Amino acid sequence: MRVMLIDDHSLVRAGLKQLVAAQSDIVVVAEANRVDGALEMAQKSRAELVVLDLTLPGGASLPFVAVLRRETSAKVLILTMHDDPAYARAALAAGALGYVVKSCPESVLLEALQSVSRGRLFIDLDNDEQTDHLWKTLMQPSISGDTDYSGSKLSSRETEVLRMLGQGLSNLVIAERLELSPKTVATYRARIAEKVGLKTTADFVKYARDMGF
Secondary structure, eight states: OEEEEEOSOHHHHHHHHHHHHTOTTOEEEEEESSSTTHHHHHHHHTOSEEEEOSSOTTSOHHHHHHHHHHHSSOEEEEEESOOOHHHHHHHHHHTOSEEEETTSOHHHHHHHHHHHHTTOOEEEOSOHHHHHHHHHHHHSOOOSOOOOOOGGGSOHHHHHHHHHHHTTOOHHHHHHHHTOOHHHHHHHHHHHHHHHTOOSHHHHHHHHHHTTO
């Protein structure tokens, strides 16, 4: 398994490399401390799995997950300090196959690496009850009408509009920036609301935040 590590803390990367070095079937082929430039490194190193921190300089990590999945064949495992189901949902919606908190035991991280490399979903939060609940919500369709974190349902234009709505911009301002009519922006907003179950402006802002915009 060819692994790339992306984390802005050198001690974290060193610890991961030491853990991996003891495994006969895993090798670290590249490492980076920020998002910008990481795509080219992943491509050149032919990484099969990218271990990615959520909070990095040089750009937002969640949109970068989608870029990795689109531009490379690498699978993505999120390794983060954020023990929050909302972040986990957003990461998985962006295309990650695994989400693990940094406080997990080494055995759990190794299991996550193996599972994700085989294309299997892996989630481990600090709170077992939260982990179980997240698994249940992911494994069955939502019938409650609550927000659906499947950002992949959105088209590229809808995603662009969502990003701007998440910044609190009005339909008129978005229309001017995208060179669209306000009516067209309103139509995109209605489509987004219908696809992912959003209602109020606050819903749009929270959803955009959870998606890493």
